[in-house]
Structures are given as C-alpha cells and as structure tokens.
Amino acid sequence: MSQERVRLKNAAILVLDDEVLLRRRIAAWLERAGAEVVQAGNLAEARKAAAAMPFDFALVDVNLPDGRGTELLGGKLLGAGTSVIVMTAEGGVAGAVEAMRLGAVDYLTKPFDIEELPFRFERARRSKQQTRVEEHRRTHDSGGGDQFFFGRSLAAMEQQLELILAADRRIVKHPPPVLIEGETGTGKTTIARWIHRRGPRADGPLVEVNCSALPETLAESELFGHEKGAFTDAKSARIGLLEAADGGTLFLDELPSLPLPLQAKLLTALEDHAIRRVGGSRMQEIDTRIVAATNADLRRLVTEGRFREDLFHRLDLFRVRIPPLRERGEDIVALARLLLARIGKRYALSVGEIPETGRKRLLAHQWPGNVRELAHELERAVVFDGGDLRFDALARRLYGTPVGDADSSRTPPWLRDGYTFPEEGFSIEGAVDELVRRALEQTGGNASAAARLLGTTRDFVRYRLRDRSSGR
Template structure:
C-alpha cells in the first residue's frame, strides 16, 4: 500500500467552497500533491460539473451562497465511487453527521490544517473499499477448514512455494502473480489461501472470485468497477474487486473463462498497477497481489486462441501444478485421515477412524473428483454410518488381500498383456516429475540406485533416437 498520508497520484478532486481564500489554499495544496483539481463556488456550478464528470474525491463546504451541500447528497449528485469530505464551521457537527448519513465519508471542522485533507480522503477511500470487500469476504482465513495439507507427493510443490515466499518477503510491494493449474477439486483455492496467509500480506484482505460464474457482460464491471450510467441498469457506481483488494490478494479462479477484453484489462492491472472503471477515463492505481488458477492448462487455451499469449506469459512466471489425486499414490490415506479429523471436529464426533477395509476401498478408487470427492465420500460415510469406525462400504468391494501398497487394487493384469519396460519407464518419468528432475531424489523414491536410473534414462533415449 502507498503511504497512508498521501493521495494516489493523479486523483481527480472537486473543491466546492465559496470562500475564495480557503478555496485557493486548498487547490494549491492538493495540486502540489499531484492531484487534478476542479474548483467551483456554488451549488449550481457543482451540479453542472457533476453531470459531466466523475471525481475520486470531493471537498465540500456545507454552507454555500445558494443553499446547503446536503442537497447534492440527497439528490445523489455524487458518484458512489466519490469519497466526499464535508467542511463545516465550529458548531456545525450535527449537520456534518447528517451529511455522513447521506453518504459523505468524513468531515473536517474549520479551521483545519491542510495536511488533514489527504488523511480524510484516504479514510473515505478505505471505507468505500471495505464495503466492497465485505460483499466477497467468505469464511475467515484462520479457520482450520482452509488449511492446505501437504502430503509427500507434493514435496516439489512445497519447495517451489517456499522459494516464492522468500522472494515475496524481499519485495513486499509489486509482488509477481502466481499461476496454479490443476484439475477441478485438487485444492487450488485452498492453496491460494495458504499462500496468502504465509506471505507478507497475510494481515491484508484476501478476495476470491470464480471467473466462470461472471457473465461476460458483467465481468469487467465486477473486476474493475463502473461509473453510474456506464451501461444499462448501472444506476449506481461500483467499486471493482481489483480496487477492493488494493494492498492485499485477489484470487481469480478459472481465469481462462474471462473474455479477451477482460483479459487485456487484467494484464494492464498486473503490469502497470492501473485500471479504469467501466465508463471512466480516469486511471486508478492499485497494488494487488494476483493469484490465478485454471483447471485447464492455459498454454493449451493459448494454442486454441481462447487466451491471450501475453497475459499467459505474465502469469506463467511463478507456475505451480497440483497433480490429480489418482497420481498421488499412497497420499490418499494420510490425506483422508487429515480430512477426517477436520470433519470429526465439524460434526462434533471425536474418535472417528478408518477400518482396514475402509482404507482398502479408498486406495481402490479412481478419484475423478480429486480431493473434493474424497472429502465428500468421507462426510457421506460419517453421516450415514454408525459408530466410530468407517468402512465406506458404499464405495464397493475392498481390495484383495495381500495387494501391494503401491498398486491400485482395482487394476488387474490385462489378458492381452502389456510392456513391463514401458511401465518402468513411466515410473522413472513420474519420479523425476515429482522431484523436479532430481535424479538422486527420484532414485530414492523408486528404491533403486542412481546408476540404475541413469541406465534406464540412457536406454530410453537410445530407443527414442531414430537409427
């Protein structure tokens, strides 16, 4: 966030004051703060200006030659995006309170120090943004249900996260975006919350929106805000989520669903830290840490012409991939136990545990819905079962006795046979993937020597090289 004592550069401010001396001093001071100032001396001039222009802030004297500024507030002359600060003489606090009930954000009692103006404007902006944040604030980040559980197969992801957090703590401001890819239900939202909570902005706001739920006609308005009258039914101005998340984190889930126009504005907000509300020509400066997610690889969407290549390359700087649960092997059981502890606490049923048959059934499932499906099946067993031991009988026949722990019990040898060499090569490539290409770590995962692994890799390379 910018220094709380100064105005955002380029702020557009209306000064409505009939005292030429005070008006001149306020205009000179605000101009020195790099604001664009428009000055008027009465209600009629103010009405004419407000019909034609939008302002970030307005400094308004309550008592004017042709009436009270309360009339402007009652008429709704100011945009909802305008932070209104009223000025009142000594003894006029009651009228100032009336003005705040009508939508003013703050007041100053005359005489006041000019240095108080930026602080009053800042309070107006923060109050307006706080209202917008509350619309999208979901459960508190500190709840146990939001914690992301790291299992052994996610060691590579955890290592990348630690590197990202180390860089963010050095930067503090202008944090680079993070892209999380993975199938639906793999935990992208939970990971985004974890990353925010561990980072330098953990005490600031976290806002989350699923872009797939935003109609194309309204997506730009939701993300970047709009001015009154910007489009049909825009009867009130609206603060966008980028502006509401200023200083904090904005999580855009399913970012690939955004239109090309919205993607272009996201790119500008990320690269330049600026945005324009729909229907406005004025730039608003924001400092938002963006985390984006997609259930389809964005590179594929770029190839298909559905996603901007320049935005993809900007987001792809810090890239994380969450593997589907079916590729995480024995991670299913420790993850299930972790989820069961959370569910037991939520349902107030201590002592819940999985039976051996229940564990076997979990290992036998393909988990097409990933972690989300696993959590739902555990909760279903908890609700419809009896006793503390969950055998998950509704999932089908348990695994055969003596089945190896590494093998999906639902798999059987095909009658037509298969290539053992191909299976070994696939296992080698999977071990290298989860260890980020570390041969020694991959060998440990597979229980073989580095020399064996290098031999398999060289053999695979020779086999793929044309004669």
C-alpha cells in the same frame, strides 16, 4: 501516515469551499499527491462540475454562500461512487451529523491541519473498498479457511510457496501474479488463501472471483467497475473488484472462462498496474496482487486459440502445480485422518481409526474429484455408516464391488496395481471409452461435467458417445 502512502494518483477530487485561500492550499496538496482537482466556491459551481465528470472523492464545506453543501448529497448529484468528506466551522457539528446521515463518510472541524487530510482520504478509500468487498462476499460467499495439508508428497510445492512469499516480502509494490494449476477439487482456492494470509498483504482485502460464474455481459463491469451512465442500468458509478482488492489480493478462479477481449484488458492491467472503468476516460492506478487458477492446460488452450498467448506468458512466472490426489500415495490416508478429525468435531461424534480394509480402498480409488470427493466420502461414512471406515458404500457405488478386495471383476485390469501390457497389444480406444463411460456415470450423464473431470471438451465426450452408439 505520509502523503506518499495515500493512493490518490489519478483520483478525481472536488474541493468545495468559499474560502479561496484554504481551497487553493488543499488543492495544491492534493495535486502534489497526483490527484486531478476541481475547485468550486459555491453550490452552482459544484453542480456544474458534478454534471461534467464523476469524482472519486469530494471535500465539501457545509455552509456556502448559496446554500448548504449537504444539498449535493441529498440531491444525489454526487453519486454513490463518490466518497464525501464534509468540512464545518466550530459549532457546526449539527451540519456534519446531517451530512453523515445523508451519506458522507467523514467530517473535519475547521480550522484543521491540512496534514490530517492524508489520514482522512486513506480511511475513505479503505471504506469504499471494504463496502465493495463485502457486497461481493454477500453475493458470492465462499467461506472456508486456508488450512492446506501438504504432507510428504507436497514438500517441494510447500517450499516453492515459501520462496514466493519470501520474494513478496522484498517487493514493496506490484508483486508478480501467481498461477495455480490443478484438477478440480485439489485445493486451488485454499492455496490462494494460504498465499494471501501468510504473505505481506494479509492485512489487505482478499477478493475471490469464480470467472465461470460471471455473466459475459457483466464480467467487464464486475472486474473493472463502471462510471454512471456507462450502460442502461449504470445509475451510479461503482468500483470493480480489481480496484476493491487494491493493496490486497484478487483470486481469479477458472481464469480461462474469461472471454478473449477481457483477457486482453486483464493483461493491460497486469502490465500497467492501472485500470479504466467501463465508460470512463481516466486510468486508475492499482496495486493488486493477481492469483489465477485453472484446471485446464493453458498451453493447449493457447494452441486452440481459446486463451491469449501473451497473457499466458505474463502469468507463467510463479507457477504452482497441485498434483491430483491419486498421485499423493500414503498422504491420502494421512489427509483422510485429518479431515475425519474435523468432521467428527463438526458433528460432535467420536471417529475411530481407519482399518486396513478402508486404507486399501482409499489408496486403490482414483479420486477423480480429488480432495473435495474424499472429504464428501468421509463425511458420508461418518454420518450414514455410523463411523464405519471400511468404505463399502464407496466400493459398491462406483465399481459394484469393494475396491481393494479380491473380487474386482468390474475394475478394468489396466487400473489395477501390477498390471503389465499384454504382448498382443492394448486397446487404447477401449480405455478411452471406459474413461468416458465412468465420467458420465459419475456425473449422472452430464456431458459438460464429465468433460471437466476428464480435462477435455464436451464435444469430445459427445463424439465418443456417437462413435460408440454407431458401432464404430
């Protein structure tokens, strides 16, 4: 590993050693790598430096003129955000072991080759990243894989993704962001994983964030990190998820949920390839690939003032649209067969073929919940219906009559195949009311959830309800 491959630009590093010559040689090397270095020759100087500024890394000798370097760890003067590597003379391994127990991430035995430092700092950086990524996964475990069924209907989209990956392989650093558009349940998260795990960043971290689940008061700290004392509960420095995903991919699902000021800060990070932690003064260089996803029309949100226009244009380069399931024709049946095989394997059950009646009903249903709804419907059929794949329960639950059968009186005529508009005209207002009614029925009367299914706002759904109740 060469010095150039170590990401030390803008990093703050404390070098604590009473050997002036060694300390100066180390500092000179680190400064050439772009780091901001503070030198200390004893504990008193180190304590003063630690109180004045936060450090990303510290290289600390165990034996010092006025005490032991491990006192900085045991006394918590170097916070959890500082990765500490200890140095010890021959025979001082016991001190190194003590330092590791107190929280040091690595140790070097003197004398050592300064050229070895790049490996140690890179390992410390990756360890810090991995700790933050694992912490996030424990709290927001998404699980899942990256198997996406393209089929014939999505061949053009698959080719587009392959072209994006080919472009990625030609870019050493800072690949452009990817914007994935699609309704809820179409597989946006799966596509984000597909891009990461098949691209040149597959060995780097993949961090997934549901922006709508981030509390507004904590969203900035979660994404950008914070320094010790930045706010009341900031008892130690903490790296953000943008920094944790350095060298890998950060997937931002439901991106429009971020408040406008945070959208502006994200735009700066995309353009400058650097971030500043909350309460910090230094810019930290990052090489993080952003994959963003939305189920909303960003252009409409821009015109409504709910999404920044400059951020939209920054994202609108590698844009991928996942069509809803209802637009995928016979691929719905092929996907159902694939999902059934997985479900059968999971439950250790033998799953038969989908009969013609079941096939027609799968193709007739509009699947507002897309692939997620289809998977759940198939699982219910396998578990509760004894593997009966005619999907009678689906038809009765949603329409009161089997979809695809001759009796479809509950289904509006304009949803049936072969429908033509009557010469006397068509009530689009009635159609909208019917769509709102069905969305509310599916969501148990939850106006917000119905609005998400319809791709509109909760106020619009409530407005339609008021109009209908007032007889207008």
